[in-house]
Amino acid sequence: MALIQIAEPGESTTAHQHKLAVGIDLGTTNSLVATVRSGEVSTLPDSSGQHLLPSVVHYAENAIHVGSEAQSYSVTDPLNTVVSVKRFMGRGIEDLAVEETHYSYEFSETNSVIPRIKTRAGDLSAVEISAEILKALKTRALETLGDEINGAVITVPAYFDDAQRQATKDAAKLADIKVLRLLNEPTAAAVAYGLDSGNQGVIAVFDLGGGTFDISILRLNNGVFEVLATGGDSSLGGDDFDYVIAQWMIEQAGMDDMGDPASKRLIMQQARAAKEALAGAESTGVSLDLGDIHWQGTLDREILKALIMPLIKKTLMSCRRALRDADIEKNNIDEVVMVGGSTRTLAVREMVAEFFECEPLTSIDPDKVVATGAALQADVLVGNKPDDEMLLLDVIPLSLGIETMGGLVEKIIHRNTGIPVAKAQDFTTYKDGQTAMAVHVLQGERELVADSRSLARFELRGIPPQVAGAARIRVTFQVDADGLLIVSAREENSGVEASIDVKPSYGLSDSEVETMLRESMEHAEDDMHSRSLREQQVEADRVLEALDSALAVDGEQLLSDQERSEIMDVRQILVEVKSDTDKEKIKQTIERLEKACENYVARRMNSNIKSAMQGHSIEEYASDERSEAEES
Amino acid sequence: MAITLTEPAAERVRTFLANRGKGVGLRLGVKTMGCSGMSYVLEFVDDINPEDEVFEDSGVKVIVDKKSLVYLDGTELDYTREGLNEGFKFNNPKEKAACGCGESFTV
Numbered sequence: 261m262a263l264i265q266i267a268e269p270g271e272s273t274t275a276h277q278h279k280l281a282v283g284i285d286l287g288t289t290n291s292l293v294a295t296v297r298s299g300e301v302s303t304l305p306d307s308s309g310q311h312l313l314p315s316v317v318h319y320a321e322n323a324i325h326v327g328s329e330a331q332s333y334s335v336t337d338p339l340n341t342v343v344s345v346k347r348f349m350g351r352g353i354e355d356l357a358v359e360e361t362h363y364s365y366e367f368s369e370t371n372s373v374i375p376r377i378k379t380r381a382g383d384l385s386a387v388e389i390s391a392e393i394l395k396a397l398k399t400r401a402l403e404t405l406g407d408e409i410n411g412a413v414i415t416v417p418a419y420f421d422d423a424q425r426q427a428t429k430d431a432a433k434l435a436d437i438k439v440l441r442l443l444n445e446p447t448a449a450a451v452a453y454g455l456d457s458g459n460q461g462v463i464a465v466f467d468l469g470g471g472t473f474d475i476s477i478l479r480l481n482n483g484v485f486e487v488l489a490t491g492g493d494s495s496l497g498g499d500d501f502d503y504v505i506a507q508w509m510i511e512q513a514g515m516d517d518m519g520d521p522a523s524k525r526l527i528m529q530q531a532r533a534a535k536e537a538l539a540g541a542e543s544t545g546v547s548l549d550l551g552d553i554h555w556q557g558t559l560d561r562e563i564l565k566a567l568i569m570p571l572i573k574k575t576l577m578s579c580r581r582a583l584r585d586a587d588i589e590k591n592n593i594d595e596v597v598m599v600g601g602s603t604r605t606l607a608v609r610e611m612v613a614e615f616f617e618c619e620p621l622t623s624i625d626p627d628k629v630v631a632t633g634a635a636l637q638a639d640v641l642v643g644n645k646p647d648d649e650m651l652l653l654d655v656i657p658l659s660l661g662i663e664t665m666g667g668l669v670e671k672i673i674h675r676n677t678g679i680p681v682a683k684a685q686d687f688t689t690y691k692d693g694q695t696a697m698a699v700h701v702l703q704g705e706r707e708l709v710a711d712s713r714s715l716a717r718f719e720l721r722g723i724p725p726q727v728a729g730a731a732r733i734r735v736t737f738q739v740d741a742d743g744l745l746i747v748s749a750r751e752e753n754s755g756v757e758a759s760i761d762v763k764p765s766y767g768l769s770d771s772e773v774e775t776m777l778r779e780s781m782e783h784a785e786d787d788m789h790s791r792s793l794r795e796q797q798v799e800a801d802r803v804l805e806a807l808d809s810a811l812a813v814d815g816e817q818l819l820s821d822q823e824r825s826e827i828m829d830v831r832q833i834l835v836e837v838k839s840d841t842d843k844e845k846i847k848q849t850i851e852r853l854e855k856a857c858e859n860y861v862a863r864r865m866n867s868n869i870k871s872a873m874q875g876h877s878i879e880e881y882a883s884d885e886r887s888e889a890e891e892s
Numbered sequence: 893m894a895i896t897l898t899e900p901a902a903e904r905v906r907t908f909l910a911n912r913g914k915g916v917g918l919r920l921g922v923k924t925m926g927c928s929g930m931s932y933v934l935e936f937v938d939d940i941n942p943e944d945e946v947f948e949d950s951g952v953k954v955i956v957d958k959k960s961l962v963y964l965d966g967t968e969l970d971y972t973r974e975g976l977n978e979g980f981k982f983n984n985p986k987e988k989a990a991c992g993c994g995e996s997f998t999v
Binding site: 263264265266267268269270271297298299300304305306307400403404405406 | 904905907908911912918919932933934935936937938939972974975976977978979980981982
């Protein structure tokens with residue numbers, strides 16, 4: 261017997277046509293599923309009352325375990341127990357090299373660009389492993405709701421690139437979950453606090469989990485969220501708090517180091533327990549009982565604060581950077597939302613409050629807040645709330661553009677633009693009679709192609725042969741609500757077109773995104789110089805190209821040998837200096853060549869006008885002018 | 893003619909209404925659809941219509957339109973938990989047969 265939930269007025273469904281939707285927080289350390297029932301949102305616990313599902317998958321001989329069950333195998337069977345798989349979503353083999361953390365499991369040596377983890381169930385990709393976590397959450401939802409799930413909103417970090425978003429969608433597909441949309445985690449947190457009901461404001465979302473830290477600055481405008489900036493540290497979290505507490509403990513106990521892995525695990529557990537106790541108490545007793553070491557001490561909030569101060573300061577530095585990126589002053593922040601278990605530590609709350617000069621929102625369980633927001637959004641998207649046209653805007657993390665002459669990047673969509681978005685820009689041909697154009701899609705903030713990340717290439721063919729600059733090629737970049745990119749190019753005069761779905765082979769980590777952004781700041785001046793140099797070189801090429809094609813047409817008729825050789829001399833100088841790095845010299849030589857050609861250009865103009873006017877009387881032109889004047 | 897709520901049901905409805913922040917009561921009704929002919933309707937109510945009958949039980953306004961009342965008279969609404977699932981259940985004396993899933997019924 262199916263049990264019935266209360267619907268909004270007029271939104272009752274007929275039997276077997278329930279509009280059930282869930283929100284899924286697919287986290288690095290823990291995952292959750294939440295739903296709205298009878299107008300009330302809640303995360304769904306498993307049969308033992310646990311809401312958090314550890315994002316751990318264990319491959320046994322004949323079974324797959326997910327969650328706390330799998331966690332217990334991380335010690336006994338580390339090679340077949342996968343943790344933190346989210347870090348590899350949409351990532352390539354090269355990306356693994358930059359990852360500092362070491363994992364207990366092994367990667368297989370394959371030629372594939374996708375890293376695969378060796379398990380007894382075969383070599384598995386991050387997508388396949390994530391799908392197991394999603395399946396476990398889906399099963400929990402089915403058991404709880406007693407019916408099929410119509411769709412899910414799955415949250416992803418705001419900095420996730422196209423490849424990482426696509427990988428998340430692929431995992432959902434494998435788990436047979438219909439994705440209503442992907443939602444940025446900070447946006448979900450803001451929705452959970454009902455901040456979307458306000459009219460406008462700027463919101464900072466401070467997300468400190470077990471192993472990662474993210475700060476996002478959102479702007480709310482008429483119920484629409486726009487991510488202004490994101491930042492953070494992919495290897496900073498509550499685990500680091502535990503580590504500094506453990507260090508303090510062994511120092512107090514007079515030990516040199518943490519000893520073997522078993523004693524290290526024990527000390528870390530003690531440290532963690534002490535940290536959690538201090539969320540509710542002023543001080544707590546700590547003790548170490550290892551071999552011949554017996555130590556007892558007291559850890560209070562003051563000591564804890566002093567210990568973790570350097571770590572919190574690191575998070576605040578990221579906050580400062582994100583504010584600068586967003587071009588927002590601290591006092592313009594209206595609300596600060598706390599997300600992630602580590603924000604339970606009082607020292608964190610205090611310092612964040614001090615930094616933003618406002619009391620952060622902490623009333624919703626920081627572990628559940630993202631899933632809660634996702635469930636609320638899923639409920640709207642599946643059609644349970646007709647009045648509420650909530651449409652959330654997300655952002656692209658890095659600018660998207662195409663390569664232009666001279667190896668320069670022309671940005672078409674700038675970073676932090678809200679999505680969905682479509683932007684077009686017109687380009688033209690560079691050479692006479694050019695019939696094809698290569699479109700090279702790039703991502704990044706730098707000015708030169710060599711410093712950017714290549715996403716895709718395609719060619720627009722069949723452009724009718726015309727003089728250089730006559731063709732009108734409109735390149736359109738379209739990013740859908742999930743952040744996936746489609747690039748199309750169309751020659752407007754002939755209508756020929758070509759397009760590509762950017763299926764990125766692998767993505768960037770947040771630290772790489774950060775590196776790319778930082779480099780673009782650090783190299784801003786170099787980039788400016790190299791851009792103007794390249795522009796000058798391209799201009800030189802263009803002038804030479806135009807001169808050569810003109811000389812080929814009427815150079816013989818209009819110029820004496822002496823004039824010709826004068827022009828050719830300057831032309832030769834330009835050919836030599838254009839590969840120089842002195843842009844001023846190139847510019848001066850271009851001017852010199854133009855000056856040398858002045859007479860030639862004038863004669864060409866006259867002869868063109870003469871040929872154009874041949875067979876027409878002056879009166880015809882005069883009457884044309886008159887009629888134009890009358891019209892205007 | 894009457895419709896009643898069990899105490900657990902009344903308590904849940906009061907909580908849900910309070911969380912929702914608006915609404916005058918709870919609508920019970922039937923829709924002619926579903927695999928066995930009819931299905932139950934359970935909705936929040938913001939506006940009471942002229943053709944509605946209003947009952948009050950355990951501090952909750954129960955609103956039923958006259959047409960539905962014919963099929964629902966004597967119904968007791970309960971709130972139960974079955975495994976992980978929890979929700980409302982119609983104990984309708986007029987219900988003669990329900991489809992396997994229990995979501996639709998005939999009288």
